[in-house]
Amino acid sequence: MDDTTVKSKEASLKEKLHGAHTTVIGERQGKKILAIISQHEKVKGIIPSVITVKGKSSPGGNLTAKVLPHPDERGNLRLLLSHGTSAQEIRIVTTVATREEGLHLLEELNAMLFDI
Numbered sequence: 001m002d003d004t005t006v007k008s009k010e011a012s013l014k015e016k017l018h019g020a021h022t023t024v025i026g027e028r029q030g031k032k033i034l035a036i037i038s039q040h041e042k043v044k045g046i047i048p049s050v051i052t053v054k055g056k057s058s059p060g061g062n063l064t065a066k067v068l069p070h071p072d073e074r075g076n077l078r079l080l081l082s083h084g085t086s087a088q089e090i091r092i093v094t095t096v097a098t099r100e101e102g103l104h105l106l107e108e109l110n111a112m113l114f115d116i
Contacts, residue, residue, distance in 0.1 A: 013038045019047040024090070026063035026083045033065045036112055037079065037092065042105050045093035055085045067092070067109045071102025077109070 013035040024030040034046055061084040068078045075096035081088045092109075096102055 013046070016043060016046050017048075018045050018093075019049075022048060023051065024048055025051055025081050025086045025088045029063045030081055030083070030088075033063075033079075033081070033113065034090065037109055040105070040109060040112065042095045043092055043109075044095050047091040047093065049089040049091060051086055051088045053086050065113050067106050067113070069103075069106065071099050071106060073099055075099060075102030075105065077102060077106055079109075 013031070016038045017034070024034060026033070037043055038046060063081065063083045065079060065081050068080055071077050075094050075098055077092040077094060079090040079092055081090060094102065094105055096105055
């Protein structure tokens with residue numbers, strides 16, 4: 001990936017990242033995942049939610065990301081990031097209008113994440 005592509009992805013993410021805080025678990029990898037999702041033309045906004053921690057094991061491990069399979073009635077989605085004992089839900093605001101269109105977008109976003 002060349003330097004121009006990286007800057008383009010970062011610019012797209014900055015435009016679409018909203019909410020009370022912009023902290024994302026997984027550091028660079030977490031931001032990379034959100035930058036990839038922000039490139040989709042039907043993603044209008046990305047809103048990080050609260051980070052939850054379960055258990056007392058040492059932090060770290062692999063970062064996993066999955067778009068959850070239940071869009072709301074307007075087609076908006078949720079992404080679950082997990083890293084060690086931490087988890088964070090990311091809300092994905094879309095331009096689609098129905099739950100069915102949200103299901104199609106969900107498949108496209110999960111395919112994008114699978115390619116990482």
